[in-house]
Amino acid sequence: MSREIAVLGGTGNIGRALLRELAGLGHRAVALVRPGRGPAVAQYADPVEVDMEGADGDGLVRALKGCASLFLLTPFHPRQDLLQRRLARAAAAAGVGHVVKVSALGADPASPVLVHRQHGLAEQALARLGLPYTTLRPNAFMxxxxxxxxxxxxxxxxxxxxxxxxxSMVDVRDVAAAAAALLTGPPPGQGGEVYELTGxxxxxxxxxxxxxxxxxxxxxxxxxxxxxxxxxxxxxxxxxxxxxxxxxxxxxxxxxxxxxxVTGAVKELTGREPxxxxxxxxxxxxxxxxxxxxxx
Ligand SMILES: NC(=O)c1ccc[n+]([C@@H]2O[C@H](COP(=O)([O-])OP(=O)(O)OC[C@H]3O[C@@H](n4cnc5c(N)ncnc54)[C@H](OP(=O)(O)O)[C@@H]3O)[C@@H](O)[C@H]2O)c1
Incomplete structure (x- = not known):
């Protein structure tokens, strides 16, 4: 329909399900994929090839220009917080209107647990940028x-x-459905909302x-x-x-x-039981x- 929703990680667990979900809702997203991976997502989205780790800030901003919302997902990575901060800064510079970030249950910038600390720091960075954002904190994936x-x-x-x-493991398709609901509507509440997604x-x-x-x-x-x-x-x-x-x-x-x-957040966002x-x-x-x- 429009080139308005940018999706990172479209070849991964949540992202694949999200592109399908969005297509089902009539939205053909822009899938920001690693160079060479365009064909893997072309059935459901318009691929834009960009290396989220290797691209410079300008390259990330160019890839995001014209997108109204961004699904911000990075892989399990030793510096996931840095990847997310660069992407969030690029989204702000490109004028993206709403970021939906995949975080993790337990996210906390002061956590001794690496993944929780990375996501906590990335959430903090998003909050400081001042652009509307919503956080999904899923539990472990089925x-x-x-x-x-x-x-x-x-x-x-x-x-x-x-x-x-x-x-309370959650199915990635429920995470994707929750993200799709958020990406296709206005940011909920005042912005900065956090949803803990569980099975x-x-x-x-x-x-x-x-x-x-x-x-x-x-x-x-x-x-x-x-x-x-x-x-x-x-x-x-x-x-x-x-x-x-x-x-x-x-x-x-x-x-x-x-x-x-166990939370009711999947039902709250999607209208369906997890x-x-x-x-x-x-x-x-x-x-x-x-x-x-x-x-x-
Ligand atoms: N696993 C869990 O139980 C769990 C629970 C809660 C939260 N999380 C969080 O969920 C996120 C991971 O989600 P997921 O399982 O859906 O991810 P995933 O399946 O591991 O997919 C990662 C995606 O990132 C892409 N990617 C990696 N490096 C890239 C690069 N340099 N440039 C462009 N794209 C690149 C991959 O593309 P390629 O296919 O080309 O590699 C893939 O599409 C993490 O933030 C993790 O902390 C995970």
Whole structure:
């Protein structure tokens, strides 16, 4: 319809779902993608190729010129706060009228948890720029379950350093739907609103494994592993040290009960109940049943 909504991360988890959601609402967005990735989003959006890490400030401003709103998403990255600050400054310079930022539940500029601190600092930077913005703070994504498939195949188990934590995981399609509602309407309230996005229930990982078992038609257990062993496995899989540490910090917050809150924000923004984990697990069934391996 118009080239008004700019979307970052359109080839990623939330962004892919967001471009589809916007297209369904009659909006063909401008997808700001890494050079060479234009074709991956062309079905639903007009690609503009820009390297969010390598481009200079002017390049970012040029890419955002003429856009009324921006979906601000950056990847898990050691300097995510800096990436977000540069993008937010460029949005302000380009005259973008509303920024919808993906943050994380627990965001706090003073947090000892890297990801929470990065998002807290980025939120603070946005507030200081004075342009209208809205913050989405999702809990852990259900789609992270794809990372568990290797140990489900090899050990018949979801293996995490999560103890008896309960987590109200959210489906990225609900995050995308919430973002689409915000991007296609005026900024809510006075601006600066924060929405904590969660799924409909807080589940322990034994419950999660039971849902995957039911969906996949095979027994899948949950094994609580010590953080040091989880770190070893991540390093063996090629995860860099900063990312290993960041993930362990997040699991420690889950164990401390900081990810079990359940909110009504998805319904408030989209008018629909958030998807339950069992529905997500059912969609994962074909991948679960294709997994070869010893099983339990
Ligand atoms: N995972 C969770 O459970 C969770 C929970 C709460 C909050 N979050 C937050 O959610 C955000 C991540 O969302 P997501 O999972 O949807 O992201 P994602 O799937 O990791 O996708 C990252 C996107 O950024 C793009 N990108 C990376 N580097 C780029 C560059 N230099 N130039 C242009 N584009 C680039 C990627 O493009 P390519 O496809 O080309 O690489 C991809 O589209 C992070 O801010 C994270 O802190 C995550």
């Amino acid at each position: 789609q992270n379950a794809a990372q568990w498939l290797p140990t489900i195949a090899s050990r018949g188990a979801v293996m995490l350093p999560a103890g008896r934590a309960r987590v 409909p229930e807080a589940l322990g990982y034994a419950d999660v494994a039971a849902a995957l078992s039911a969906a996949g038609g095979r027994e899948i257990r949950y094994l609580d592993v010590p953080p040091a062993r989880a770190a070893e496995a991540m390093r063996a899989g090629g995860v860099p040290d900063w990312a290993v540490e960041a993930r362990l910090q997040l699991y420690a917050t889950y164990v401390a009960g900081e990810a079990e809150t 998807r339950p984990f069992a529905a997500f697990a059912a969609e994962l069934a074909p991948r679960l049943s294709k997994l070869k391996g010893e099983g339990p």
